Amino acid sequence: MNISAHPTAPAETVSLPDAQNVVTTRHKAVELQQAAVVFGTGDKAVTALSPTKLILDKGDFVALVGPSGCGKSTILRLVTSLIKPSSGAVLVGGRDASIRHLRMGMAFQNPTMLPWLTIEQNVMMPLKIVKPFKSTFRQDRKGAFRDRVHALLGQVGLRDFAGHFPWQLSGGMLQRANLCRALVHDPDLLLLDEPFGALDQFTREELWQILQDLYLDRKPTVLLVTHDLREAGFLAQRICVMSARPGRIISDEVVPLPQPRAIDTIYTPEFVEMTQNLRALIAQVRQ
Numbered sequence: 001m002n003i004s005a006h007p008t009a010p011a012e013t014v015s016l017p018d019a020q021n022v023v024t025t026r027h028k029a030v031e032l033q034q035a036a037v038v039f040g041t042g043d044k045a046v047t048a049l050s051p052t053k054l055i056l057d058k059g060d061f062v063a064l065v066g067p068s069g070c071g072k073s074t075i076l077r078l079v080t081s082l083i084k085p086s087s088g089a090v091l092v093g094g095r096d097a098s099i100r101h102l103r104m105g106m107a108f109q110n111p112t113m114l115p116w117l118t119i120e121q122n123v124m125m126p127l128k129i130v131k132p133f134k135s136t137f138r139q140d141r142k143g144a145f146r147d148r149v150h151a152l153l154g155q156v157g158l159r160d161f162a163g164h165f166p167w168q169l170s171g172g173m174l175q176r177a178n179l180c181r182a183l184v185h186d187p188d189l190l191l192l193d194e195p196f197g198a199l200d201q202f203t204r205e206e207l208w209q210i211l212q213d214l215y216l217d218r219k220p221t222v223l224l225v226t227h228d229l230r231e232a233g234f235l236a237q238r239i240c241v242m243s244a245r246p247g248r249i250i251s252d253e254v255v256p257l258p259q260p261r262a263i264d265t266i267y268t269p270e271f272v273e274m275t276q277n278l279r280a281l282i283a284q285v286r287q
């Protein structure tokens with residue numbers, strides 16, 4: 001299966017008086033404009049990311065793959081504005097990432113649930129702290145918000161576990177709850193860093209399908225960091241491959257498969273060929 005290069009749209013430049021002196025492209029959910037990251041200074045300086053360009057349109061599902069240490073998580077940290085680029089710019093929804101005007105959901109490899117709260121209370125947490133939900137939390141937590149949480153838990157097969165505590169759930173169940181928590185506040189942008197890395201293959205495939213359903217239902221913009229090329233190929237519409245540290249994106253290709261995809265797709269010769277090509281490219285850049 002040949003995956004085709006993603007055509008990068010020509011930049012439409014507008015000036016933004018309130019978002020620093022940057023050039024932006026309208027209607028892009030995420031834009032890295034030659035963003036680079038250097039940690040430390042002098043002899044101790046570590047370049048974590050070479051100048052990198054990456055564009056996600058609203059509703060895109062993009063996977064970032066590449067050798068260990070190439071800067072994948074650094075890109076997520078830039079988008080969440082946990083760190084600032086040393087040069088270049090990072091825009092989210094057309095404005096500097098630090099402005100944080102879009103709602104974000106996040107899920108990482110090890111779900112951090114609060115052990116003294118039930119699954120329902122953990123999943124509901126973003127509604128307590130994120131605008132505009134937090135203003136009506138007291139009124140809605142036992143009504144509309146509870147219904148919202150229960151509907152999501154039902155969608156991932158956890159309807160009967162709302163009242164359980166995190167320590168009463170398996171790793172796969174916890175990760176399902178984690179996805180619910182990442183999506184409960186209808187984020188515009190969903191950032192996933194190896195969310196299924198710690199799970200066995202069967203549970204992982206089950207969760208790929210659950211994530212695909214949740215994504216197609218809501219269509220947030222998704223940036224997924226993964227080492228699993230099948231995961232990238234099954235879930236993403238585009239796969240960006242990074243070079244070894246200090247990484248940059250060396251390939252940005254469209255996965256030519258309509259969605260929704262059935263899990264059997266990953267065992268077809270075309271899909272296997274696609275992942276082998278990606279694997280060969282990563283093996284080449286690791287050296």
Ligand SMILES: Nc1ncnc2c1ncn2[C@@H]1O[C@H](COP(=O)(O)OP(=O)(O)OP(=O)(O)O)[C@@H](O)[C@H]1O
Nearest residue numbers: 039046047048067068069070071072073074075245
């Ligand atoms: N705070 C920091 N200070 C110094 N170096 C850092 C810091 N954070 C990350 N790095 C370095 O930057 C590089 C990129 O890190 P990053 O975590 O983005 O890689 P990654 O591609 O996500 O790796 P992996 O696939 O192994 O999780 C690594 O070499 C890492 O050691």
